[in-house]
Amino acid sequence: MPINFPDSPSVNQTFTSGTTTWRWNGTVWLVVRDFAPTGATGPTGQTGANGQTGAQGNTGLTGATGLTGATGLTGATGLTGVTGDAGAQGNTGVTGQTGANGNTGATGVTGATGLTGATGLTGATGLTGVTGETGANGNTGATGVTGATGAQGNFGGITVEYNFSTNTTVSDPGSGNVKFNNANVSIASKMSIDDEDANAVDIQSMLRTIDDSTSTIKGHLRVSNKADSTDFALLTISAVTEQTGYFEVDVAYVSGSSTSFTNGEDVIITFARTGDAGAQGNTGAQGNTGATGLTGATGLTGATGLTGATGLTGVTGETGANGNTGATGVTGANGNTGATGLTGATGLTGATGLTGATGLTGVTGATGNTGADGQFSTTESSPPTSPAPETGDAWFDPSNGIVFIYYDGFWVEAVGGNVGPTGITGATGVTGNTGVQGSFGGATFAYAFDTNTADSDPGAGEVKFNHATLSSAALMYINEADADAVNIGSFLTTIDDSTNPIKGHVKVTNKTNAADYALFTIVNTTIAGSGYYKVSVTHIAGATSFSSAEAVTVTFARTGDVGADGATGATGVTGQTGATGSNAVLTLVLNAQTGTTYTLAVSDVNKLVELSNASAITLTVPTNAAVAGFVVGDQINLLQTGAGQVTVGGAGVTINGTPGLKLRAQYSSATLIKRATDTWVLIGDLSA
Secondary structure, three states: OOOOOOOOOOOOOEEEEOOEEEEEOOOOEEEOOOOOOOOOOOOOOOOOOOOOOOOOOOOOOOOOOOOOOOOOOOOOOOOOOOOOOOOOOOOOOOOOOOOOOOOOOOOOOOOOOOOOOOOOOOOOOOOOOOOOOOOOOOOOOOOOOOOOOOOOOOOOOEEEEEEEOOOOOOOOOOOOEEEEOOOOHHHOOEEEEEOEOOOOOEOHHHHHHHHOOOOOOOEEEEEEEOOEEEEEEEEEEEEEEEEOOEEEEEEEEEEEOOOOOOOOOEEEEEEEEOOOOOOOOOOOOOOOOOOOOOOEOOOOOOOOOOOOOOOOOOOOOOOOOOOOOOOEOOOOOOOOOOOOOOOOOOOOOOOOOOEOOOOOOOOOOOOOOOOOOOOEEOOOOOOOOOOOOOOOOEEEEOOOOEEEEEEOOEEEEOOOOOOOOOOOOOOOOOOOOEOOOOOOOOEEEEEEEOOOOOOOOOOOOEEEEOOOOHHHOOEEEEEOEOOOOOEOHHHHHHHHOOOOOOOEEEEEEEOOEEEEEEEEEEEEEEEEEOOEEEEEEEEEEEOOOOOOOOEEEEEEEEOOOOOOOOOOOOOOOOOOEOOOOOOOOEOOOEEEEOOOEEEOOHHHOOOEEEEOOOOOEEEEOOOOOOOEOEOOOOEEEEEEOOOOOEEEEOOOOEEEOOOOOEEOOOOOEEEEEEEEOOEEEEEEOEEO
């Protein structure tokens, strides 16, 4: 049954007959082949175009759990006296950030099967006479070579490009350069890296972020040959020192396949920051020594302060009641739990770039001419028009290697027919180049950039910031649906659920130029209204603007949660019970003061300071820094013998007393006891 193509077809209109479908491109009918493209197919015999960016990699491995901090030291044996405060529980160590997700390289695309040699044209009916013989069946063209698997991607993290310098002096290596202080990287201790990479991207903010880590190991870096990710060296980072024009990074070699690189070699350096160390818990205060109760003329009791009625009486100082038994020593404060070690941020292997598309199999050699009536052109890149084509004429388009037959008033891509002589097998196409390096690891979504800065829904498939200059932006507004209508709401909620102060990172990249990007940290995400999210961000590095409607990809990488609380330290040993005060009569040494002010001295410990003046008297307790020598458990006895009321105080010193810090009246007495550094308690006959 003859094929009848539609008259006056529109561009991209398709037509199907049997199992074959053609598409009208405005000039000819082209066969529609059922295979998904992998990048544009290069011209016949030429190198295939670069493969597409590698697909997203697997989730990064969680770093090993930090070792449990050592059990706090057992509190010292409590001295008899006032109960010491229990030590505060150690702060929870912050869990190190989870390594950013590296991209897993997609399996290289299998090269397209070489075209079957074009079917020889059926010779036109010859002049009346002997019928020409049918040509022998042509051999099937050889299958195209399978494209090579793309090279393994690079170490996951923030990646920058540099030129390697073999100079080993610790100094500015120059713009776009990096070097070490030893030709053998495995024994180098310092790396010198310029403020700008080979693409003039300033990395100062990123290196400062790494230096801000409070962990002993601040992060990791991986130096690898740009064209061969298996040629690398992995090192830890212990310190980052900012110099004029460059940074000095203290490193230690961990592993790798290379211990040196050549001068001028094009390398990529990937940084992964370690999370902050958890703060160390405070040491519990030592229990105070309970003083032996005073007995004798002063009538002062033990650590519980002077006994009211049996206190000093008049000038004669009658014998006081027996001193009270010293209070039981305070149980030593619980040792603080050691801070939980940070989880090392093990960056994932970077994504493997896609294998470049295999070039098409070379064009099958032209079939020998058939009968004299046929017309065949191999030199024109557009449909031949002179002489006017006739049904059965053939045209070979040298720009794409396709054979067309003139049929039903159209040039139609050939599918079958009688086979002419076997054409020469075309040369195998050149294997495509290795795909370009994969993008920043994480979950990636397609969006269009909006330059509007208002706090509002940017619209479906769009993203914008609250400042035209991205380095000054603090908020990102992103619609819950990306350009492909994928809803990212649940994903952003997962990022916001991180218990880490830095919830994660986000990278906005030009869709066709991976070097044009802006990188931010994420503080939190908030559902700001119907259909969009408000994300608090801080710019780290990269571009400061994108154009309106620019096609971008937005990649999110979530930070791991804060680690669990460390174990509680063991309970300190209970202090021994203080000895019972003796009934012996003790004689206090007196320190008589007659002024309106007096500052205590170390020599006043265990004395009775008499304060006598007709006017008000201020007694000052000095700070530990001003007067060294006072120790926890020291006591000083006070006696107001004049009409002027005594007030106890001291700048920079905490003094606790009830109901106040004044001696109540003439002949009122009190005792000052030191409980901790710059902390005292006043007990006795007091008033507010």
